[in-house]
Amino acid sequence: MTATLFGVAASVVAAGPVAAASDKPVIALSNAYYGNTWRHQMVEAFEDAAKQAKSDGLISNYFVMNGDGSVAQQNSQIAELILKGVDMIAVDAASETAVNGIIEKACAAGIIVVSFDSVASAPCNYQLNFDxxxxxxxxxxxxxxxxxxxxxxxxxxxxxxxxxxxxxxxxxxxxxxxxxxxxxxxxxxxxxxxxxxxxxxxxxxxxxxxxxxxxxxxxxxxxxxxxxxxxxxxxxxxxxxxxxxxxxxxxxxxxxxxxxxxxxxxxxxxxTPGIGGAAFWLGLELVNGGKAPKKMIMPVATVDPENLQEYADLPGGQIISPSYSPEWVKENLLSK
CATH class of the missing domain: 3.40.50.2300 (Response regulator)
Structure with missing residues (x-):
């Protein structure tokens, strides 16, 4: 189901039947704000990873919920995902502290939570952050x-x-x-x-x-x-x-x-908005028993006078970012 918006109301995307019975996990994204190019690319990176994982039979379904930037709406969306019984929620948070209560409820329900980019400080959740x-x-x-x-x-x-x-x-x-x-x-x-x-x-x-x-x-x-x-x-x-x-x-x-x-x-x-894909693959690894530190740091992208021309011919309307593969996540984020 979808609802069209641009950072004003919520959008929800579910791939396939909502209640499909399967022993494969269901992965979700709760993105508090959808009103800029960076967040759009981040969501696309998550969705690309989710589509690949579903096609490969690694998950049964995925959900994407985008919000208007408010804590109240994100709390409501995460509560809905808890009721759906998802296995993992990736959270780009509206607040570092104000969504902690609902995240703790998700953790208590056995759901793995990975907050990223705009992280939440709930002790039970993993943080995939930038410096x-x-x-x-x-x-x-x-x-x-x-x-x-x-x-x-x-x-x-x-x-x-x-x-x-x-x-x-x-x-x-x-x-x-x-x-x-x-x-x-x-x-x-x-x-x-x-x-x-x-x-x-x-x-x-x-x-x-x-x-x-x-x-x-x-x-x-x-x-x-x-x-x-x-x-x-x-x-x-x-x-x-x-x-x-x-x-x-x-x-x-x-x-x-x-x-x-x-x-x-x-x-x-x-x-790098490609973190959306990294958050997906990290969450899936954790659901499947992988181990990771509670706090992880992602790389950033730098353009300076020395490499300016390397990036000058990229298509317009984008944020510079690599994509992150399952292999990259295993090599760089999971505990050795």
Whole structure:
């Protein structure tokens, strides 16, 4: 069953009969927010893995539930999955803490829970995370060195209330504390979405002093930020601020064009939406008796001036990401 939406209401996808009797496991995804390119690719990665597993006879069925970003809706969806008797739930959480109660209920019902990307802190669940603070601190340091340690910056935050947003913001704050001559002149929320980030930047630019750099949080916010400055023009025409890239291929293409014209430089680092597939294969391994640490870290993707041209010809409208196979999961995530 499906319900069409784009980050406004819920969507539920079930492959095949809901109550199909089988000794094969049923795997589910509860994705709290569906309103940006990164989350769409993540869900596609999960679904691709699930379809492959079903075709290979490894699972009997799978469910995908996408939400509007609210804790209440995700709690309701996970409760529904508990009633369905699924064997494993992968959770991209609306909150690090507010969904812990329903996750504990799922664990008590014998369901394996793997939270990932935006993780939950319930002790019973496995966490498949990125080192948000680590890579964002490195990226901010790189930008501040390009600025020579002084200038005005805008911070563009991500999905409001999510664990990644808090982690990345805190990482940026820790680096800012070391650079007293870097001044934050505005902080806005971009929801990791090009159109939202573009509108947020356009709204504040007229009231700001000259902006030398923009700290983003990834997804497709990077190209939206760039377009806001392009459309504003004026002092930024031919001299754009250093905009942190978040892995969007549209941004990388724009960067490559600017680089060819005037030597524009920045750095792009992003979490990989292919984690959706990794979460699926990890969950299936755990259901089948595999062992893994309670906390695991996924790699990130980096584009810098050295490898820029390698990524400049990728199709637009995407987030840079590898796909993760069952073999990769066994080699890199399961306990040895």
């Amino acid at each position: 948000f603070e680590g890579y964002k601190a490195v990226q901010a340091e790189a930008v501040f060195k390009m600025l020579g340690g002084k200038g005005n910056v805008i911070q563009v935050r991500g999905v409001k209330g999510s664990a990644p947003d808090n982690s990345m913001f805190n990482a940026q704050q820790s680096v800012l504390a070391k650079y007293p001559d870097i001044k934050v002149v505005a902080t806005v929320f971009g929801q990791a979405t090009a159109s939202v980030a573009q509108a947020a930047i356009a709204n504040v630019l007229p009231s700001l002093p000259h902006v030398d750099a923009v700290l983003g949080q990834g997804g497709s916010d990077d190209v939206g930020i760039a377009q806001a400055f392009v459309q504003y023009g004026g002092e930024y025409e031919g001299k754009m601020p250093i905009i942190e890239g978040g892995g969007g291929t549209d941004f990388v293409k724009w960067w490559a064009e600017e680089n060819a014209k005037n030597g524009y430089q920045t750095i792009s680092v992003n979490t």
